Amino acid sequence: MMSDYLLEDLKIFLNDANLTTYEINAYIVLLTSSKANPPSARQISSQSGVPSGRIYEILEDLKIKGLIEIIESRPKKFKAFSLNKGLDNLIKYQSIQSKRKIDYLHSKAKLLETELYNSGVFIHKEPSKIFWSTTYGTKSILSLYVKHITEAKQEIIFNEFINKNTVKVIPFGKMIYEPLRKAIERGVNVKDLWSFEYDERPLSKEEEEQNINIFKEILRIQEELYDLSPKLSGFQMKYTFHRTPTYFDIIDKKRVIFKLQNPLKPYQIFACMNVVDPSLAEELRTKFISMWTFEAIAVKD
Numbered sequence: 001m002m003s004d005y006l007l008e009d010l011k012i013f014l015n016d017a018n019l020t021t022y023e024i025n026a027y028i029v030l031l032t033s034s035k036a037n038p039p040s041a042r043q044i045s046s047q048s049g050v051p052s053g054r055i056y057e058i059l060e061d062l063k064i065k066g067l068i069e070i071i072e073s074r075p076k077k078f079k080a081f082s083l084n085k086g087l088d089n090l091i092k093y094q095s096i097q098s099k100r101k102i103d104y105l106h107s108k109a110k111l112l113e114t115e116l117y118n119s120g121v122f123i124h125k126e127p128s129k130i131f132w133s134t135t136y137g138t139k140s141i142l143s144l145y146v147k148h149i150t151e152a153k154q155e156i157i158f159n160e161f162i163n164k165n166t167v168k169v170i171p172f173g174k175m176i177y178e179p180l181r182k183a184i185e186r187g188v189n190v191k192d193l194w195s196f197e198y199d200e201r202p203l204s205k206e207e208e209e210q211n212i213n214i215f216k217e218i219l220r221i222q223e224e225l226y227d228l229s230p231k232l233s234g235f236q237m238k239y240t241f242h243r244t245p246t247y248f249d250i251i252d253k254k255r256v257i258f259k260l261q262n263p264l265k266p267y268q269i270f271a272c273m274n275v276v277d278p279s280l281a282e283e284l285r286t287k288f289i290s291m292w293t294f295e296a297i298a299v300k301d
Contacts, residue, residue: 010083017090019065022050022058027067030080038077065093103279106131106254110277135272142175144272148251149179156183156190157250157288159259162214162239163197165267170221177226184234193288193296194218194239197266203241215239216299230298238296250285254278 007028014024025048033039039047045055059078062068066089071077080086110131135144149156184190196211203211219237223229230237247259255276262270 013087017094020058022048022054023062026050026055026058027062027080030062030068030078031083031086033080035079038071038079040075040077042075044078065090099278103277106277106279110275131276133274135274136270138268141269141272144257144274145176146179148255148257148274149176149183152183152188152251154188154252155250156180156188156252157285158190158192159244159247159249159288160192160194161197161244161247161261162194162211162218163266167214167217167221169267170218171225174226177222177228181226181228184228184232188234190235191288191292192235192237193244193292194237195244196239196241197243208241211239211241212299219299236298238292238298240291240296242295244291248284250281250288253285254281256281256284 010031011024011028014027019027026044029044029048030039033047041055041059042052044050044059045052048055050058059068059070063070066081067086068078068080071079081089113131135141180190194215196214219229222237228235228237247261249257249259251257255274258273258275259269260271260273262268
C-alpha cells in the first residue's frame with residue numbers, strides 16, 4: 001500500500017502537471033487497485049467519485065497522457081502503468097504539448113507583429129521587431145549578431161563560407177569572434193561549419209589539399225587572434241568541400257538567421273532575415289547535424 005505521505009505528494013505532483021481532480025482521483029484508484037483483477041469503468045467511477053457520465057472521458061484522457069492502459073474485454077477493464085513509467089510518460093506528454101503551444105504562440109506572435117507594423121494603430125512598438133526582421137548593411141548585421149551571441153545561453157550553430165577573400169577578412173572579425181569566445185567561456189556550445197564556395201566537383205587530390213591548407217590557415221588565424229581553437233572545450237570547427245545551398249545560423253534552437261551574400265562583394269553579407277521560430281529551427285538544426293556528422297570534416301592534429 002502507498003503511504004498517506006507519498007499519496008499526498010503524488011496528488012500535488014499530478015496537480016502541478018495540470019491533471020484535473022477527476023483525473024487524479026481516477027488515477028489513484030487505478031494505481032492502488034488489484035493488478036490481477038483490474039476494475040471496470042463503473043467500479044472506478046464508484047470508488048473515485050467521478051460521475052458515471054464523465055468516467056469514460058476521464059479514462060481516455062489518462063490513457064492519452066500515458067498513465068493507464070485499456071484492457072479490451074467485456075466490460076472493458078483499466079490498469080495503471082507502474083508509477084515510474086506512468087510519470088515518465090506524463091512528463092513526455094506534457095513536454096510535447098508545451099512545445100506545440102510554444103510553437104503556436106510564436107506563430108501567432110509573428111502574425112500579430114506583422115499586422116501591427118503594417119497597421120496605423122497607435123500602439124507602442126519597438127523599433128526592431130522581436131519575432132521577425134530583415135537587417136541590411138554590415139554595421140547593422142554585426143550589431144544583430146553581437147546582440148544574439150551575447151544573449152545566447154545554450155548553443156550557437158554557424159554556417160560560414162570560404163572564398164578567395166575569406167582569409168583576408170577574418171582578421172577584421174573581432175566584433176563577432178570576441179563575443180563568441182565569451183559565449184563559449186560561459187558554457188555555450190558552438191559548432192562552426194565552413195563550406196568552400198568555389199569548388200568544382202569532383203575535386204582532384206591537389207584541389208582537396210589546397211582547400212585543406214586554406215582551412216588550416218583559417219584555424220591558425222582564429223587561434224592566434226581570437227584564441228578560438230577546436231581544442232577549446234565547447235567549440236568545434238569543421239569544413240565541407242560542398243557549397244551550402246542556403247547559409248543560416250541557429251541560436252539556442254529557436255532563432256534562425258538567414259544570410260544573403262552581396263553579389264558585388266561576395267565576402268560580405270548583404271542582408272539577414274532574423275526569425276524566431278522553434279519548429280523551423282529544429283528542422284534546420286536536424287539538417288545541419290546530419291551534414292555535420294556525415295559530411296563535414298575535422299582537421300586532424
